[in-house]
Amino acid sequence: SQQGEEDPQALSIQEGENATMNCSYKTSINNLQWYRQNSGRGLVHLILIRSNEREKHSGRLRVTLDTSKKSSSLLITASRAADTASYFCATDVNYQLIWGAGTKLIIKP
Amino acid sequence: DAGVIQSPRHEVTEMGQEVTLRCKPISGHNSLFWYRQTMMRGLELLIYFNNNVPIDDSGMPEDRFSAKMPNASFSTLKIQPSEPRDSAVYFCASSLKSLAVYNEQFFGPGTRLTVL
Numbered sequence: 001s002q003q004g005e006e007d008p009q010a011l012s013i014q015e016g017e018n019a020t021m022n023c024s025y026k027t028s029i030n031n032l033q034w035y036r037q038n039s040g041r042g043l044v045h046l047i048l049i050r051s052n053e054r055e056k057h058s059g060r061l062r063v064t065l066d067t068s069k070k071s072s073s074l075l076i077t078a079s080r081a082a083d084t085a086s087y088f089c090a091t092d093v094n095y096q097l098i099w100g101a102g103t104k105l106i107i108k109p
Numbered sequence: 110d111a112g113v114i115q116s117p118r119h120e121v122t123e124m125g126q127e128v129t130l131r132c133k134p135i136s137g138h139n140s141l142f143w144y145r146q147t148m149m150r151g152l153e154l155l156i157y158f159n160n161n162v163p164i165d166d167s168g169m170p171e172d173r174f175s176a177k178m179p180n181a182s183f184s185t186l187k188i189q190p191s192e193p194r195d196s197a198v199y200f201c202a203s204s205l206k207s208l209a210v211y212n213e214q215f216f217g218p219g220t221r222l223t224v225l
Contacts, residue, residue: 030210042113042200042216043152088152092211096165099152 005100006089012106019076021103023089024069030092032072034063037086037102046074046087079107113217115201121223127189130220133182134203142214143176143186144200152200158184159206191224198222 007022023032031050035043047063049056049072056063062075076083086102114133122128134141142157156166158178166176173192178184188195198221202214 033211033213035214042218043202043214044216045213048213090211095209097154097211097214099154101151 006087006103008103009101010104010106012108013079015079015081015107015109017079019079019083019105019107021074021087021105023072023074023091023100025072025091025093025098026070027093028067032063032065032092033090033097034061034072034074035088035090037088039085043088076105079105081107081109083107113201113203113215115199115217115220117220118218119221119223121225122191123225124192125190126224127187128191128195128222128224130186130199130201130222132184132186132201132217134184134201135215136182138203138205138215139181140204140206141178141184142202142204143184144202145197146200146219147197155186188222191222193224196222196224 005024013019029051031048033048034046036046037043047056047058049063049065054065060077065072084107086104088102089100091098113135116131140159143155144152145155146152153168155168156176157164161178161181174188176186198219200216200219202216204212204214206212
């Protein structure tokens with residue numbers, strides 16, 4: 001598997017439910033970033049978590065980082081229709097920013 | 110700030126023609142990135158500049174692709190000659206970046222390129 005691989009590839013939930021996406025990586029990182037991309041638009045930065053941090057919050061978003069497992073999760077609480085988008089993680093490692101393939105999230109009304 | 114500005118937003122051209130994509134980064138940012146996104150290959154970094162100097166162009170597919178950044182407020186990505194397989198959405202992003210660490214990147218709206 002590649003660095004910064006998201007899981008699942010696609011997720012469909014009911015509005016109001018929580019959505020959890022995961023990102024796994026292989027080597028030590030400086031930081032890990034999560035981005036959102038709405039259909040037909042550019043990517044928008046959500047959260048950056050540094051390697052010495054374990055959890056960060058931003059509104060309805062919660063990101064955790066487990067460096068021992070080389071994984072991160074993005075939790076969106078109380079999902080809304082507007083959260084429908086693709087979510088990407090990017091890992092800062094060895095002078096490169098490596099992007100995952102993304103998780104496509106669909107929020108059903 | 111207006112954010113990262115890209116032009117054109119859409120480009121349709123015929124195989125063999127030259128295509129030039131343009132980007133204006135956010136004022137004050139010292140790094141600029143060109144990405145290509147397709148369904149098959151996802152998001153690919155083509156090249157990035159730091160302080161107007163190309164740092165990593167290992168993602169540039171082949172000699173048909175070239176990028177320049179003549180000053181801190183403007184960059185171009187040129188494809189000559191274009192081929193149908195170049196059809197994709199091309200994003201420009203800018204950032205404040207130190208040598209060792211990648212910070213938050215701000216993306217433009219993208220240019221959707223179709224090569225017939």
